[in-house]
Amino acid sequence: MPRVLLPVGYLTRTRQRGPGPDTVVGMTPAESSTSRKSPVATPSVTDKLVSANRGYAGGFADPGMDAKPVLRVAVVACMDARLDLHAALGLELGDCHTIRNAGGVVTDDTIRSLTISQRALGTRSVVLIHHTDCGLLRITEEFRFELEAEVGQRPAWSVESFRDLDQDVRQSIRRVETSPFLLHTDDVRGFVFDVRTGLLREVSAEQITAGD
């Protein structure tokens, strides 16, 4: 059976693997000078993250915050690696909840997080962010059936793919506004982030799609 592949640029086509067993890399200068024949495993990406965390924690001071976001806002955005939410929106530690998934779509699980965000942690505003060149513009719901053909089981979840960014932002706004679980739906706004300019463009909730 053919393997299901996502479009180039959305997810990698093949799983990244570490170096082969005969590859000797990742030795520190000290190790390489004293034991050239002893292979040292290349640090995995997770190892690098853990190492970076040690540096982070070394300069970290307890900010003394509680868990309630200072700006009382929850941001729902795509998981895209080119979207640095805190930098793009001028957010600082403790300011907001960030809820991210493929597409930045409002699923049941997004509503779950927003409900907890509002009811347990006091947020009132919701900002929805899609972005240009999103991977979900390039796949379809057929992906679920392709998965079924490959693994013998169709996922219960929807792909939530979309063809029109603005229309999907509007749909996301409506899903938030019509959720019976949310306490605050009077300040819900949606945007498209341009990955090439870094600019946000607001999408009107009322705008009618004109075909492009």
Ligand code: ZN
């Ligand atoms: Zn995306």
